[in-house]
Amino acid sequence: MPKYVMVIDQSRCVGCMACVVACKRENDVPPEQFRTRVLEMVKGEFPFLRSELRPELCNHCDHAPCVNVCPTGASHKEADGTVQIDRSRCVGCKACIAACPYNARYINEEHGFADKCTFCQQRLKVGLKPACVATCIGGSRIFGDISDPKSEVRRLIEDNSHRVLLESAGTEPNVYYINRYPKKLS
Amino acid sequence: MSFSRRSFLKYAALSAGGTLLAETPFMGAKARAQAEGGKARYVPTTCEMCFWKCGVVAKVVDGKVVKLEGNPLHPQSLGKLCGRGQAGIGLLYDKDRLKVPMIRTGARGENRYKQASWDEALNYVAEKLTTIKGKYGAESIALFAHGSPGTYFANVVRALGSANISYPSFSQCLGARNVAWELTFGEAPQSTCERVDMANSRVIVLFGTHLGENMHNSQNQEFAQAVANGARIVVVDPRFSTAAGKASTWMPIKPGTDLALLLTWINLVITNGWYDKDYVNNYTNGFDKLAAEVKHYTPEWAARETELPEHDIVEVARALGRNAPNVMVHPGRHFSWHGNDTQRGRAMAILNALLGTWGRPGGIWLSPKGKLAKLTEHPAYPEPKRDSVVFGDYPFAGGEGLTNVVRETTISGDPYPIKAWIVTGTNLLKTMPNQEKTRKAIDKLDLLVSIDVMPTDTVMMADVILPECSYLERHDGLFGIETREAGVAIRQPVIEPLYQSKPAWWIGSQLCRALKLDDYAVKGTWEERMRREAKLWNIDYQELADKGYLSIPGSAAPYFTADNPPTFKTKSKKIELYSAELEDESFAPIPKYQAIEQPPAGQYRLLYGRSQVHTFSRTVNNQWLWELFKENQVWLNAKEAARLGLKDLALVRLVNQDGINSEPVRVKVTERIRPDCVYMVHGFGQHSPAMTRAYNRGADDQHLISKYKIDPICGTTGMRVNFVKIVKEA
Numbered sequence: 001m002p003k004y005v006m007v008i009d010q011s012r013c014v015g016c017m018a019c020v021v022a023c024k025r026e027n028d029v030p031p032e033q034f035r036t037r038v039l040e041m042v043k044g045e046f047p048f049l050r051s052e053l054r055p056e057l058c059n060h061c062d063h064a065p066c067v068n069v070c071p072t073g074a075s076h077k078e079a080d081g082t083v084q085i086d087r088s089r090c091v092g093c094k095a096c097i098a099a100c101p102y103n104a105r106y107i108n109e110e111h112g113f114a115d116k117c118t119f120c121q122q123r124l125k126v127g128l129k130p131a132c133v134a135t136c137i138g139g140s141r142i143f144g145d146i147s148d149p150k151s152e153v154r155r156l157i158e159d160n161s162h163r164v165l166l167e168s169a170g171t172e173p174n175v176y177y178i179n180r181y182p183k184k185l186s
Numbered sequence: 187m188s189f190s191r192r193s194f195l196k197y198a199a200l201s202a203g204g205t206l207l208a209e210t211p212f213m214g215a216k217a218r219a220q221a222e223g224g225k226a227r228y229v230p231t232t233c234e235m236c237f238w239k240c241g242v243v244a245k246v247v248d249g250k251v252v253k254l255e256g257n258p259l260h261p262q263s264l265g266k267l268c269g270r271g272q273a274g275i276g277l278l279y280d281k282d283r284l285k286v287p288m289i290r291t292g293a294r295g296e297n298r299y300k301q302a303s304w305d306e307a308l309n310y311v312a313e314k315l316t317t318i319k320g321k322y323g324a325e326s327i328a329l330f331a332h333g334s335p336g337t338y339f340a341n342v343v344r345a346l347g348s349a350n351i352s353y354p355s356f357s358q359c360l361g362a363r364n365v366a367w368e369l370t371f372g373e374a375p376q377s378t379c380e381r382v383d384m385a386n387s388r389v390i391v392l393f394g395t396h397l398g399e400n401m402h403n404s405q406n407q408e409f410a411q412a413v414a415n416g417a418r419i420v421v422v423d424p425r426f427s428t429a430a431g432k433a434s435t436w437m438p439i440k441p442g443t444d445l446a447l448l449l450t451w452i453n454l455v456i457t458n459g460w461y462d463k464d465y466v467n468n469y470t471n472g473f474d475k476l477a478a479e480v481k482h483y484t485p486e487w488a489a490r491e492t493e494l495p496e497h498d499i500v501e502v503a504r505a506l507g508r509n510a511p512n513v514m515v516h517p518g519r520h521f522s523w524h525g526n527d528t529q530r531g532r533a534m535a536i537l538n539a540l541l542g543t544w545g546r547p548g549g550i551w552l553s554p555k556g557k558l559a560k561l562t563e564h565p566a567y568p569e570p571k572r573d574s575v576v577f578g579d580y581p582f583a584g585g586e587g588l589t590n591v592v593r594e595t596t597i598s599g600d601p602y603p604i605k606a607w608i609v610t611g612t613n614l615l616k617t618m619p620n621q622e623k624t625r626k627a628i629d630k631l632d633l634l635v636s637i638d639v640m641p642t643d644t645v646m647m648a649d650v651i652l653p654e655c656s657y658l659e660r661h662d663g664l665f666g667i668e669t670r671e672a673g674v675a676i677r678q679p680v681i682e683p684l685y686q687s688k689p690a691w692w693i694g695s696q697l698c699r700a701l702k703l704d705d706y707a708v709k710g711t712w713e714e715r716m717r718r719e720a721k722l723w724n725i726d727y728q729e730l731a732d733k734g735y736l737s738i739p740g741s742a743a744p745y746f747t748a749d750n751p752p753t754f755k756t757k758s759k760k761i762e763l764y765s766a767e768l769e770d771e772s773f774a775p776i777p778k779y780q781a782i783e784q785p786p787a788g789q790y791r792l793l794y795g796r797s798q799v800h801t802f803s804r805t806v807n808n809q810w811l812w813e814l815f816k817e818n819q820v821w822l823n824a825k826e827a828a829r830l831g832l833k834d835l836a837l838v839r840l841v842n843q844d845g846i847n848s849e850p851v852r853v854k855v856t857e858r859i860r861p862d863c864v865y866m867v868h869g870f871g872q873h874s875p876a877m878t879r880a881y882n883r884g885a886d887d888q889h890l891i892s893k894y895k896i897d898p899i900c901g902t903t904g905m906r907v908n909f910v911k912i913v914k915e916a
Contacts, residue, residue, distance in 0.1 A: 025273075128211070
C-alpha cells in the first residue's frame with residue numbers, strides 16, 4: 001500500500017495561486033472557503049528583507065488530532081496514509097476544527113459537514129496527482145509515495161534538509177518543507 | 187463517480203517514465219475521454235484570460251464546463267494553468283456578462299439602454315458608420331483593440347477605407363522596448379513569449395519585471411527552474427517584488443534612474459574587458475564610439491544617482507561579465523514608464539550585445555525558422571484617401587499604432603475629424619492615461635461601438651453594445667505560436683455561446699454584410715476558414731482539433747551554431763551599438779543619461795503593477811479571482827507611514843499633482859518599498875455598477891495618472907510620472 005506525502009520546495013514557489021484556484025475547481029469548494037492557501041511573509045527592515053512563500057494545506061498527520069477528537073468516527077485515517085472525512089457520519093460539531101493546529105478545516109456552509117484537503121482522493125483513485133500539484137507553475141509541490149524508495153518525494157526527503165510545520169505538536173505531519181539552505185552537511 | 191482499475195492503468199501508462207501518478211494526462215481529446223469511459227468530454231482550446239495564449243483542455247460534464255487544465259502538448263502552458271487560466275469558468279458563467287445587443291437611450295454614461303435584436307443593432311451601427319463615412323470620410327472611423335477580436339474589426343475598418351487602427355499594447359505597454367531592440371538587433375526580443383533562455387542562464391537581471399506577479403505561465407515555470415538551477419537572480423526594482431524575494435541581490439533603485447545604472451554597467455563591462463570580444467568584433471558596430479560616450483558614467487556617480495550601494499553596482503557587473511554569455515538583462519515587458527523609455531531599452535539591448543547574449547544559451551534565444559504563409563480571402567483593402575494618424579510625428583512608432591494620437595486627433599479634429607470609435611477587448615478608460623482626455627474624445631464622437639464580454643466602464647459609455655461570447659465559446663485562429671519551436675494552435679468552442687452573445691468573427695462578418703461589404707465577410711464559418719488555413723499550412727485539422735497544438739518539426743534553432751550563423755536584420759546587418767537610424771532622426775545615437783523630475787517633499791511617485799490573479803481590469807469581476815483579491819491597496823514604506831501616523835489598512839485618498847482625488851483606498855504599511863514612492867495594483871476602482879462584484883472596489887490608478895510623458899522616439903506614453911500625496915480619509 002502506498003503512503004502518500006507532499007514535499008514543498010518553497011524556493012520554487014512563485015506565489016501565483018494557481019494551486020488555490022485549481023483546488024477550488026477540482027473539489028467544488030464553496031465561495032470564500034479554501035482547502036489550501038499560500039502565505040507570503042516578509043521579514044527584516046528596508047532594504048534588508050527576506051521573504052517566504054509558504055503553501056499550506058492539511059498535513060494528513062499520522063497522529064491526527066482531528067481523528068482523535070471526532071465523536072462519530074467521520075474523520076479517519078486511511079490505509080494510504082491520508083486523513084479523510086466520511087461525510088455521512090459527520091454531524092458538524094466542529095471539534096476537529098478546534099483540534100487542528102494547522103487551521104486546515106472548515107465547515108462546508110452549503111452542506112454542513114466538516115471539510116478539508118483530501119489530497120484529491122478522487123484523482124488518486126484514477127492515477128492522477130492532486131490538482132494543486134498538477135498545475136503548480138513553479139513545480140514547488142511534489143507528490144508521491146514515500147514508501148517507494150525510487151519515488152521523487154523519497155529522494156527529496158533523503159537528499160535535503162527539511163522540516164514539518166509545528167513539529168512540537170507531535171502530529172507527525174505528512175507534508176514536508178525543504179529548507180531554504182537545503183543541502184545536508186556531510 | 188466511480189473509476190475503474192482499467193482507467194487507472196491507462197493514466198499510469200500515459201504518464202512520463204511510467205511513474206505511478208500522472209499530472210495532466212492528455213494525448214488528445216478522444217483518447218482521454220475514452221480512458222475515462224466517456225462520461226466527460228474534453229476540448230483543447232486556447233486561453234484568453236491574458237494574452238500569453240496558453241493551451242487549455244476544458245472538461246465538460248452534462249454540457250457544463252467543470253474544469254480547465256493546461257495542455258501538456260502546448261509550449262506556452264506545458265500542462266499547467268495559472269490561477270486566472272483556471273478561473274476562465276468564472277468568466278464563462280459570470281452572471282454580469284453582456285447578454286444581448288443594446289442601444290443607448292439616455293445620455294452617455296447614464297446606463298440607459300434598450301435591448302435590440304442583432305439585426306437591429308448591426309443595421310444601426312452600419313447606418314451610422316455609412317453616414318459618418320459620407321460626411322467626414324472613411325478615415326474618421328477608428329478601431330481600438332486588444333486580443334483576437336481585433337482581427338475581425340480591423341478587417342471591417344480597413345474595408346471601409348480607414349487605417350486608423352491602434353492597440354494599447356504598443357503605446358501603453360511594450361512598444362518602446364520592441365523599438366529599442368529593433369534598432370539594436372533588427373528584431374524585437376519577443377515572439378509569442380519573451381525569448382529569454384532562463385533555464386540555461388547563470389545570471390538573470392530583472393528591471394522591474396514582476397515575474398510571479400506578472401503571471402505569464404511558461405515564463406514563470408522557467409523562472410522557477412532557473413531559481414532551482416541556482417541561477418543568480420538580480421532584481422532592480424524600487425519595490426521588493428515576489429521576484430525580489432527569489433533574488434540574491436535586490437537593488438531598490440531610485441525610480442527613474444535605471445538608465446544611470448545601465449550606462450554605468452556598460453562602462454564597467456567595457457573598461458574592465460568583461461565584454462565578449464569576439465562577438466563584439468564580429469557582429470557589432472560603433473563599439474569605440476560607445477566606449478568613449480559612456481566613460482564618464484562611473485560607479486561612484488551611479489551610486490549617488492541611483493541611491494544603490496556602489497559595491498553592488500560593481501559586483502553585479504562583474505558577475506555578468508564573468509558568466510557571459512550565459513547571462514541576460516531581461517528585456518522586460520511593460521515598458522512605458524518615464525517617457526525616455528526607448529533609450530532605456532537601447533541601453534538594455536546594448537548591454538546584452540556586449541555580453542554576447544543574443545543567440546547564446548542562457549541569453550536571448552532566436553526565433554524559430556520558417557514563416558507560415560498568410561491566407562487572404564478578400565479583395566485588397568481600398569487605399570485610405572488620407573494618411574492614418576496612428577503614427578503621429580514619431581518616426582519610430584510601431585505598426586500597432588498610437589492610441590494616444592488617435593485620441594488627440596479625435597479631440598482636435600486635426601488633420602481631420604474622427605467621429606466613430608469601435609472598441610473591442612480593451613477598457614480604454616482604465617488603459618489610457620488621463621481619463622479626462624478619453625472622456626473629452628468620447629464626447630466628440632457621433633458613434634461609439636463596444637464589442638466585449640463584460641460591462642466595463644468603457645463599454646458602459648458606448649452607444650451600441652455588442653455582446654461577444656467568451657473565448658470558451660468561439661473559434662479563433664489559427665494561431666501561429668513561436669516559442670523555441672514554431673507551432674500552430676487552435677481556439678474552438680467548448681460549449682455553444684450563452685445568451686445572445688456571438689463570436690467576434692461573426693459580429694465582424696455580419697457588420698461587413700450590413701455595410702454592403704460582403705466581399706470582406708468570411709466565406710461560410712470561421713471554422714471553415716481555419717480548415718482552409720490548415721490546408722495551406724499542410725496541417726491536419728482533425729489532429730489539431732484533437733490535440734490543440736501541433737509543432738512544426740525542424741523549426742527550432744535557438745542558438746547561433748555553425749549551421750545557424752548570426753544574421754541581423756538591422757540596416758548595417760550588424761548589431762547597432764551606435765544607431766545611425768536614430769542619429770538620422772536627430773536622436774542620441776547612444777543613450778545619454780538625463781535626470782528626470784523627482785517628487786517634491788510630501789509627495790510620492792505613483793508606481794503601479796500587477797496582481798498574480800488579475801489581468802489589468804479584465805478579471806476584477808471574476809468570482810474565483812475576486813475572492814482571492816477583491817481590491818487593491820496602496821503600498822507605503824513603514825517609516826513614512828509612521829511619520830504620517832498611518833496604521834496598516836488605514837483608509838486614505840491619494841491626491842495627485844493636478845488635484846485629482848482617488849477613490850478611498852487602504853494603506854498597506856510595508857518594508858517592501860522605498861520611502862519616495864507608493865505602489866498599487868492596476869485595474870481596480872470600477873465605476874460600472876453592472877460589474878456587481880468589482881463595483882467601487884479599491885482605487886483606480888489610471889484616474890491618478892493624469893500626467894504622462896511621451897517618448898519622442900516612438901510616441902509611447904510614460905505613465906510613472908505622477909506624484910501623489912496621502913490624505914487620511916475621515
